[in-house]
Amino acid sequence: MDLRFSKNVEEVILVCRDEHNRRVTKTVFRRGKKAKKGSGPLSSVGRLVRKVVSGQETAAKVYLERHDDSNREKSDGWIRDFPYNVYRASWRGTRKVRRSVGLPSIDID
Numbered sequence: 609m610d611l612r613f614s615k616n617v618e619e620v621i622l623v624c625r626d627e628h629n630r631r632v633t634k635t636v637f638r639r640g641k642k643a644k645k646g647s648g649p650l651s652s653v654g655r656l657v658r659k660v661v662s663g664q665e666t667a668a669k670v671y672l673e674r675h676d677d678s679n680r681e682k683s684d685g686w687i688r689d690f691p692y693n694v695y696r697a698s699w700r701g702t703r704k705v706r707r708s709v710g711l712p713s714i715d716i717d
Contacts, residue, residue: 611637613637617637617639618638618639619635619637619638620635620636620637620638621633621634621635621636622634622635622636656709659705659708660705662704662705662708663701663704663705663708665701666700666701666704667697667698667701667704668697668701670701671693671694671697674689674693674696674697675693678693
């Protein structure tokens with residue numbers, strides 16, 4: 609049976625009744641998953657890069673939270689607390705990367 613569907617169609621399910629009048633579903637068409645493109649040796653490098661970028665994302669989020677808190681607490685607080693906020697945020701990001709890579713994390717909290 610030749611079935612042609614748009615690329616947007618993921619699955620076609622036929623709902624019918626069996627001999628006992630119960631509802632039964634049959635999958636008529638299911639789009640196959642595409643294989644990942646990329647060579648094998650680069651997959652481990654890709655995972656490592658993803659972990660490092662995730663750590664940087666965490667550091668950026670932590671910095672923004674600390675920036676907003678400093679700004680709320682004092683006048684021009686973000687500039688006064690800038691070095692400390694950057695230090696704390698980068699420490700948090702580094703900690704996340706070290707944990708995800710399997711290195712021991714050094715806690716200062």
